[in-house]
């Protein structure tokens with residue numbers, strides 16, 4: 001087990017309270033000394049350099065910062081990092097396939113042209129993963145509902161929905177393997 005000790009966002013000349021947290025991120029235990037006000041999105045991006053988690057609005061609107069928190073999608077700009085202490089977080093960097101290749105969702109977004117600029121894509125894929133983990137055979141409406149908290153300014157959503165349905169088909173063909 002490796003540890004990361006960093007003071008993130010703390011002014012070294014200022015006496016600020018810090019709290020030690022230990023979070024499993026993409027299957028690896030990470031430990032950090034952080035200010036209680038630090039957002040989970042900022043811990044991931046600035047502290048752990050997992051910049052696949054994007055921040056588009058910081059106000060819970062866009063979903064670009066979506067990660068999985070104990071398997072459920074959360075907007076990491078709306079959670080304090082201390083709330084993740086003792087929990088499991090999955091970012092897009094942890095999404096790769098079991099054999100080191102692409103996850104079916106990543107393949108689906110590629111094959112079905114589910115992205116243009118790609119800014120929304122990590123959050124879209126993690127929201128979709130949470131859906132497919134619970135419901136391996138979703139309808140188009142169920143996919144649209146699951147992604148309704150994630151905004152895309154480029155694609156018009158059609159190909160994103162197709163990408164998720166493509167991934168669902170592929171996962172079922174693979175016997176459920178991600």
Ligand code: FES
Nearest residue numbers: 056058062063077
């Ligand atoms: S950055 Fe979190 S919802 Fe937009």
Ligand code: FES
Nearest residue numbers: 116120152153154
């Ligand atoms: S692909 Fe550009 S915001 Fe979605």
